[in-house]
Amino acid sequence: MDGRYKTLTMSQTALILSKYPLDISLVERTPPQVGPGSAVIRVLAANVLSYAANVYSGRRPYPHPTPFVPGSTAIGRIAALGSDATLLQPGQLVFFDCFIVGRDDPTSLILHGLHSGTTPGSAKLAEGEWRDSTYAEYAMVPLENCFPLDETRLLGDLGYQVEDLMYLSAMSVPFGGLRDVGVKAGEKVIISPATGTFGGAAVITALAMGARVVAMGRNADALERVKALNPDRIRIVLNTGDVTADTNELTKDGPADVFLDISPPEAVASTHMQSCILALRREGRASLMGGQRGLVALPILEIMRYNLNVRGKWMYTKEDVRVLINLAETGYFKLGPAGGIATPTAFPLKDFVAAFEVAAENQGFGGGAVIAP
Structure with a gap:
């Protein structure tokens, strides 16, 4: 078996939304197991949208099957890789993009952990492998949604914090x-x-x-x-x-x-x-x-x-994400205080209510909140 294909056996903590409105609890569960076409990331910081509380309370009625792990775009490290991975490496810092597109149908579109789309194909994506998102210690995500980050450049030369990178979302x-x-x-x-x-x-x-x-x-x-x-x-x-x-x-x-x-x-x-x-x-x-x-x-x-x-235009293409990351790594797009962008506050999983409140109160140029499991 390819050495990159790894079984995670430890337990993890995760937020579970059992039903709408806002029936969210912190639970212990088995980490997701990687398979071909996927990666498992150790979540370092997961984005909290300013309207997250409205979505998970049902006030902004986004469709999504329950129960599920909510979440969004995240910064993480590769914990395990499917046997068909060719570029990514264990331990690598990555930007996970929550906009998932069907591999055999580009009209099947979901926002991971947030919105299950509007077509039967989209609903299938949200009900199956990509049901659970990033408000957890570990998340299984599509390989093609993991974008390598130049850690030495971003966190070293440019001096960003992990939380600053979340503004790429x-x-x-x-x-x-x-x-x-x-x-x-x-x-x-x-x-x-x-x-x-x-x-x-x-x-x-x-x-x-x-x-x-x-x-x-x-x-x-x-x-x-x-x-x-x-x-x-x-x-x-x-x-x-x-x-x-x-x-x-x-x-x-x-x-x-x-x-x-x-x-x-x-x-x-x-x-x-x-x-x-x-x-x-x-x-x-x-x-x-x-x-x-x-x-x-x-x-x-x-x-x-x-x-x-x-x-x-709904969202962006994967090429857009690659170009955006490249512009950040070269310094054309400045993140964090150097770019006039406030560093968001990091909250542990158990403080998700506070994270939702801070995100709603701090719209504009950064600030807000991330969940750091």
């Missing part, structure tokens, strides 16, 4: 959308809303890609904090709800090349979608990554007249 989402519409250095990019977890990450990501940023939102104080990241390359615009006035403000230094929407579900009635699209130049591009539920008004006539390219 927030950056990966807007990076996928911005790459999808081909953002180029020097272009003007509108980010709206720009003050939440993913909006803030989008601002940092667009800056790192060489763009000028117009950050739009409803909270004036939060927008000022966004501008402080880079006053020379960030301009802020308050969303007043007046489409004409907001469009004029967005375009006072010329039309934009790109608009990235990354709205929460509650923003379905917001007028920013119209004003930001109207602020685009001819042949401009819009990347729609928001979670609005329901119908959203779009300026169809202007989209047609100005040959605008409006694309929907």
Whole structure:
């Protein structure tokens, strides 16, 4: 038998969500056993989304079979490898990406430990091997979702903490959308809303890609904090709800090349979608990554007249993740305090309620919480 194929025999602690709403308990259980196509990672830090409590309480009704180990993207070390692994090595530091895609069907998509998708194939992924996620000492994950990290460079030369690396999770989402519409250095990019977890990450990501940023939102104080990241390359615009006035403000230094929407579900009635699209130049591009539920008004006539390219984008590709990690390792994407990103607070498994609360209270540029089993 290949020496990388290892059986884990010790016990481990894990969080189990037995049923909705928020019936979560800390239990002792046998670690997952690795097989072909998978790896078992020792979880060092697992991301806690700002809306995690809303999901696991049922207030944001994401589908997922119960019982299961909740979780998200994580930083970990390889503890065991399937016999078909060719690159990864035991003990290696890796970024585990929670966005799992069916190997034989790219329309089967799940968010590990969070959302079981919308198709029968997706549900099968969530009900089977990939049911349990990373709020545990050990997690079994697909080989292709483990991305090697240059530990010497990231934790040594650049001086990051493991928790700092978790911000790659927030950056990966807007990076996928911005790459999808081909953002180029020097272009003007509108980010709206720009003050939440993913909006803030989008601002940092667009800056790192060489763009000028117009950050739009409803909270004036939060927008000022966004501008402080880079006053020379960030301009802020308050969303007043007046489409004409907001469009004029967005375009006072010329039309934009790109608009990235990354709205929460509650923003379905917001007028920013119209004003930001109207602020685009001819042949401009819009990347729609928001979670609005329901119908959203779009300026169809202007989209047609100005040959605008409006694309929907859910999450990112594996190539996006590889490029993002490379940019972090080379120092183009700065993490932690060096990049204006607060290091998140690490909580043990038993303090998951506090972790959910801190994550909800600290949206924007880092901070928040991770679970460190």
